[in-house]
Amino acid sequence: MAAAETARGRLAPLAEEETLSLGERAYRRLRASIVQGMLPPGGKISERGLATQLGISAQPVREALQRLEQDGMVITLPRRGTVVAEVGPAQLAELGRIRAALEGVAAALAAERLEAGALAAFAAILARMKAGTETADHEALDAANEDFHARIHHATGNPFLIRSLGSLRAYDHLGRCRAVGSMPRDLPRALREHQGIVAALRRRDPTLAEARMRAHVLRSLVTNGVLRPPRGKRSP
Structure with a gap:
């Protein structure tokens, strides 16, 4: 019997994380990383680098970064690109x-x-x-x-x-x-x-x-x- 099935042959319900889009999951992961200091204030963010670390394509990472910029947690600076905002x-x-x-x-x-x-x-x-x-x-x-x-x-x-x-x-x-x-x-x-x-x-x-x-x-x-x-x- 498949791992996703229960003993009675019914499919187990998906966990919340499994029902979320890749963009949403990337957004939550990156936001948590900023909050926990894993992505430090002032640190430059590479869209491609993050996609590689997360094991996903660049598109959902781009969506996540756009949302984080709307939240004020990252900013785009001339000649520097996207960096983690410094929240004092x-x-x-x-x-x-x-x-x-x-x-x-x-x-x-x-x-x-x-x-x-x-x-x-x-x-x-x-x-x-x-x-x-x-x-x-x-x-x-x-x-x-x-x-x-x-x-x-x-x-x-x-x-x-x-x-x-x-x-x-x-x-x-x-x-x-x-x-x-x-x-x-x-x-x-x-x-x-x-x-x-x-x-x-x-x-x-x-x-x-x-x-x-x-x-x-x-x-x-x-x-x-x-x-x-x-x-x-x-x-x-």
């Missing part, structure tokens, strides 16, 4: 504030549009977050957090907002990679914030959902050192 602390802070505003809008729209059945999924995500908080499992918390935000974005049904937030979250990852990281004492606060956002979604209260989401994102940016604490207040 000030730009990360600006992009973080923009993301906080858009995440708030997404939460407001989700509060209005989420189907009753979709709300049940958040209970399972909160349970994962609670377990990860109790064991300080940052990897599990990161995965649950990604799922949490992705479900809210999807619930908006707004393609422009979803694309915009997808691009901005890459900068969020970049900021977190440069940060020292959250201390265990910060984790219960983040859990309470997520619980509060879900409570607002259940109440179908877009104003409260937006306010709580925006406050959560801004607080996390302060914790990770991307934003400075408001004047007169200490870092949470």
Whole structure:
């Protein structure tokens, strides 16, 4: 029996990665490489070289680089070609504030549009977050957090907002990679914030959902050192 088949002779469902186009896969791989520092700021990028490393043709790499340029993660310079953009602390802070505003809008729209059945999924995500908080499992918390935000974005049904937030979250990852990281004492606060956002979604209260989401994102940016604490207040 073929490896792709189950014991009962049914074809196993494709993993998400297998259903993506080569251009999308190249985009995700290159974006992750920039975030992780494998492609350093200011480094020149060779379309042909990347295609060779990835084992694909130049066309999907070209598509990926065009998207990364739209995201502001690579730039094309005269006589130098394409290079990885240098994103400094000030730009990360600006992009973080923009993301906080858009995440708030997404939460407001989700509060209005989420189907009753979709709300049940958040209970399972909160349970994962609670377990990860109790064991300080940052990897599990990161995965649950990604799922949490992705479900809210999807619930908006707004393609422009979803694309915009997808691009901005890459900068969020970049900021977190440069940060020292959250201390265990910060984790219960983040859990309470997520619980509060879900409570607002259940109440179908877009104003409260937006306010709580925006406050959560801004607080996390302060914790990770991307934003400075408001004047007169200490870092949470």
